[in-house]
Amino acid sequence: MPIELDCRGLACPGPVLQTKEALEREHPNTIKVTVDNEASKQNVTRFLESQNFEVTVEREGSLYHVIGKNKSGETTPLKGSAALEAGPERKKIMVMVATDRMGYGDDELGHKLLMNFLKTLKEMGEDLWRLVLVNNGVKLSIDGSEALPTLKELAQTGVHILVCGTCLTHFDLLEKKEIGETTNMLDIVTSMQVADKVINI
């Protein structure tokens, strides 16, 4: 049975705790959690993803509707916190993009190539685990970026997108980020350690 949680007015960890308790109690295939702050949106998303839910986020004014659908379609026992580190059992490929264009020489060509690269990434299927954007790569995640639709599509298929917070701050783009979880170097290094393969662009 789909369930809905109204977590407006709740700060972290309230929405995640309510979500966790709802999964334990009702084992839903679909859950919709409404929150009103960025931290709760990110944490509920991350928690649901760790429990093998495919997550989409719909924005309505100041509200976020975090919608999770169980990927297996079956009710499964809750996974421990280790799942938050490693994700479900599959090959884990991490792609780190440190630029908004591919290669050197012609910038216009480089930009086109990178857009094409991002669109083609989905061919990795479920093996594509994390996409990490650093340095100029964070510009792909902001409002108005040509890459945004492709990144949203990847996120909807379960790819975890991490965006370097230091880089966003450096470029004064923190408020313009439209997709991905703001991250730091420790998370990036830990991801590299956990990944089966790291591809650097």
Place this chain on the structure above:
Amino acid sequence: MPSRSPIDPEMTILDVISRHRKTEAVFKKYDEQAGVCLCCEALFEPLYRVADRYGLDLQKLLNDLGEVATNSPKPLS
């Protein structure tokens, strides 16, 4: 750390709070020292990493959490 503390440095903040709800107040107490809302920024991080990242005294954090957890009536799950 007390020898029978229910809090382990490998536990995440979410692990701790979901088992011992009153420990949320302990994390809130550390927010100022950490400079961030720990429950917002590090909910899924193990305690040892939280302490390292935010410059907290891990032993003191474990002691504070252990004391509250031990005196809590009953874990939720």
